Amino acid sequence: MARGRASEEKPIDFLWLRFIGVTRLGFTHKTIGFLYFGYWADLFETYKKNYNFETKKGLYRILEMEEISSLDVL
Numbered sequence: 001m002a003r004g005r006a007s008e009e010k011p012i013d014f015l016w017l018r019f020i021g022v023t024r025l026g027f028t029h030k031t032i033g034f035l036y037f038g039y040w041a042d043l044f045e046t047y048k049k050n051y052n053f054e055t056k057k058g059l060y061r062i063l064e065m066e067e068i069s070s071l072d073v074l
Helices: 014-023 039-055
Strands: none
Touching: 014 039
């Protein structure tokens, strides 16, 4: 059985990572350089969810309850 070509690895675009970190996530150029990549990726995923929420004009769904006195009730 012939194997297909192995997927080629794409280089990481560090300039794009820094650009997004500064312009979208609000970090300074110095601070973004000290972040671990996994932490940056987690922040970016959260940013994407928030961006989609804002652009689609989504609304949080609030459960109808008789009375909500604190967040502990929820």
